[in-house]
Amino acid sequence: MAELNELREAVAKVLPDVKHVIGWQRGYHAVRSSPLFIRNQEDLDKLIWDRTCYQNLASYLTSTRGERVGIIVKGCDSRSVNQLLQEQLINREDVVVIGVPCTGVISLDKIRAKFPINRVKDMQVEGDELTIATRDGEEHKLNRWDVAPDKCLACKYPNPLIFDTHVGEPIETWEPKQGLYARDEEFDQKSLDERFEFWRREMSRCIRCYACRNACPMCVCRDHCIAESRQPHYQSQEADVREKFFFQLIHAMHLAGRCTECGECERACPMDIPVLLFKTRMGKVVKDLFDYEAGVDQTAVPPLLTFQAEESNIEEKEW
Numbered sequence: 001m002a003e004l005n006e007l008r009e010a011v012a013k014v015l016p017d018v019k020h021v022i023g024w025q026r027g028y029h030a031v032r033s034s035p036l037f038i039r040n041q042e043d044l045d046k047l048i049w050d051r052t053c054y055q056n057l058a059s060y061l062t063s064t065r066g067e068r069v070g071i072i073v074k075g076c077d078s079r080s081v082n083q084l085l086q087e088q089l090i091n092r093e094d095v096v097v098i099g100v101p102c103t104g105v106i107s108l109d110k111i112r113a114k115f116p117i118n119r120v121k122d123m124q125v126e127g128d129e130l131t132i133a134t135r136d137g138e139e140h141k142l143n144r145w146d147v148a149p150d151k152c153l154a155c156k157y158p159n160p161l162i163f164d165t166h167v168g169e170p171i172e173t174w175e176p177k178q179g180l181y182a183r184d185e186e187f188d189q190k191s192l193d194e195r196f197e198f199w200r201r202e203m204s205r206c207i208r209c210y211a212c213r214n215a216c217p218m219c220v221c222r223d224h225c226i227a228e229s230r231q232p233h234y235q236s237q238e239a240d241v242r243e244k245f246f247f248q249l250i251h252a253m254h255l256a257g258r259c260t261e262c263g264e265c266e267r268a269c270p271m272d273i274p275v276l277l278f279k280t281r282m283g284k285v286v287k288d289l290f291d292y293e294a295g296v297d298q299t300a301v302p303p304l305l306t307f308q309a310e311e312s313n314i315e316e317k318e319w
């Protein structure tokens with residue numbers, strides 16, 4: 001990981017020219033971070049950069065459109081910035097991008113599955129080993145790959161794909177520990193009935209809080225979202241499985257070819273519903289059909305924002 005001091009220096013240089021720089025600060029405890037809006041030296045002193053800096057801060061960019069802001073991005077987050085630029089949802093001149101190479105973050109959910117984390121006092125990192133001390137005087141040693149989010153296990157872009165300032169040296173891409181679509185492939189092994197039952201069960205737990213939508217950097221409809229619009233009134237507020245499924249499927253279709261697979265939707269879900277599975281499935285279809293990955297090339301036109309009379313990978317039906 002790049003040095004925190006170097007990152008602070010880079011942010012300090014940008015600060016006079018922007019409304020704020022978005023970074024991370026320590027959250028409730030040593031294994032949690034939360035977003036930080038840096039406006040002055042006092043804020044800057046709170047900036048952290050470590051394996052807890054999981055959140056994709058690009059989700060905040062569209063709400064400050066028209067104002068010049070700075071943002072710190074990891075390689076994976078930089079895809080979202082690219083995709084927002086490709087869709088002209090933000091202006092390049094409004095965003096100062098500070099890129100940091102990332103060797104991987106940690107998943108709170110995966111740590112929580114090993115022991116209760118509400119009493120964490122401290123975390124030390126030594127190479128791949130994390131030592132987590134709790135207030136009860138216990139010490140837990142974890143290998144960071146055992147608690148890495150799936151997106152890190154499949155990471156192809158540890159270095160920022162777009163930046164104005166680069167902090168630290170670019171790092172070598174590691175051999176992915178699993179493919180991004182490993183979960184989809186496992187899911188494909190199920191029969192149609194099993195898949196339907198799987199989603200029926202998962203959707204029955206959804207509380208329709210829309211944290212998955214709100215955390216998504218590419219979800220920009222806001223008050224026009226089909227889940228809430230009254231004119232037209234597409235979706236009822238019934239809390240039944242059908243309505244929940246309806247929302248998730250529309251959400252996934254809306255994100256087809258746009259989802260940068262950052263995993264924020266799944267991280268934000270308080271019910272641990274694997275909603276990223278919908279989107280990686282769509283991402284795979286778009287990759288196969290259009291050879292396109294969202295947010296990788298700032299100059300590319302997203303395939304669903306254009307029209308070709310004949311697509312080379314789509315076999316037309318004989319009508």
Ligand code: SF4
Pocket residue numbers: 212215216217218219255258259260261262263264265266276279
């Ligand atoms: S749908 Fe999920 S994974 Fe895709 S961009 Fe939005 S938050 Fe990230």
Ligand code: SF4
Pocket residue numbers: 205206207208209210211212213268269270271272273275
């Ligand atoms: S975050 Fe989870 S519980 Fe909330 S609406 Fe999305 S899937 Fe449902």
